[in-house]
Structure formats: C-alpha cells, structure tokens
Amino acid sequence: EAGVAQSPRYKIIEKRQSVAFWCNPISGHATLYWYQQILGQGPKLLIQFQNNGVVDDSQLPKDRFSAERLKGVDSTLKIQPAKLEDSAVYLCASSPIKGTSGAAYEQYFGPGTRLTVT
C-alpha cells in the first residue's frame, strides 16, 4: 500500500513570496490533515478535511494560508505571502476511518515539506 505522498520535499523562498504544497493521501482515506511542525515543537493541526469538506480550520491563519481538497482526494496548502515565522515542516496525514471509534484517530503521515523563509 502506497503511503501519503507530499511534494516538494524542500522549499526555500523569500518573505512575502507565495508557496504551495501538495499532498496525495492513502487511497480510500476520507480524512486528510495538514500540520505545521516548527523546530522543537510537536505537530500543530492547521486544517482537517472530511472528503472535500472542511471539518476544522480553527488554527489556520486565514489571512495568509489557504487549503483545498478537490474531489476529496489530493489537497494543496498555500501560503501567500510568507513570513519568516512560517519556516517549518508542513506535514500531511490521512486517516482511514470515519466516526468516533479509537481507530478513527489513527493517522498516517507523509514525509513532510521543509519550508525555509529567508
């Protein structure tokens, strides 16, 4: 079974530029997550999709971050314009099961995109 795919793996941009990240979840996984992981911290949820609908985007800085999940499969996360504090690893994860059982919380992570803003 193929894992969660992300691209690019690394990106260096200057502040005020824009950047986009792509994620392809495991086939059949209904739930998709984008996390931001700043150096020395744990992953912080930015946005959660169930199929192509947003479940939780309460921690997404909506003035500069946007995300979409077309057709309930692939997803893109965009930052425009980028700030120095956006330097982090952006992780995509997916989950296979809907509902409230414990298994619904098990998430599978991609390799991440390391963003450096200079």
Add this chain to the structure above:
Amino acid sequence: AQSVSQHNHHVILSEAASLELGCNYSYGGTVNLFWYVQYPGQHLQLLLKYFSGDPLVKGIKGFEAEFIKSKFSFNLRKPSVQWSDTAEYFCAVNAGFQKLVFGTGTRLLVSP
C-alpha cells in the same frame, strides 16, 4: 482544552539501558492515546496506541506503554534500548472529531 505534556525534551542513554518517557494529558472525555516515532530522515509513524481494554499496550520494536487513568499518564517504556532507537518520540491524545493533539516531543539519543 486538550493538552499533552512531555517533560523530557532530551534523553541520552547507553545501549541496553532501560527507557521511560513521560506523557501526561488533559482531556475530559473518552481517551485514545498514541505514541508516534520519527527516526532521523523518516516520517512520523505510529509506535503504539491505546483505545480501550488492557491499559498495558505493546507496540512495535519492543516498546510498550501503560495507561494510568488516575494519573492522566501514558508513559512509554522499553527494557533495553538499541542504537537504532535514536529518534524523536511524540505522545498524542484525541481531541474533538478525529483530531489529535501532540506533545512537544522527546529526542532520544542512544549511544553505542
């Protein structure tokens, strides 16, 4: 709000030493707990999980964790670490609909 505390930020051990990493959580509902591991250059992967039942859960590579409800803890243990266990370890608790909250992580360095 749900939160996870991992008190050990960096741990250095020699091979064959025993390991215990602390994890305390705050959550008022039914708890699902996880330990994830990130080996150098690799992605986050699930080490073990607790949903219900036996509070002592066993995961991959000889790791285990014990859920102690009265202490709000889910500590990770391994009786004898290997150099290949060098990694960063994250504890996580469920929070809301299919949502996890992660701790800040513990970096483990095992010297040969």
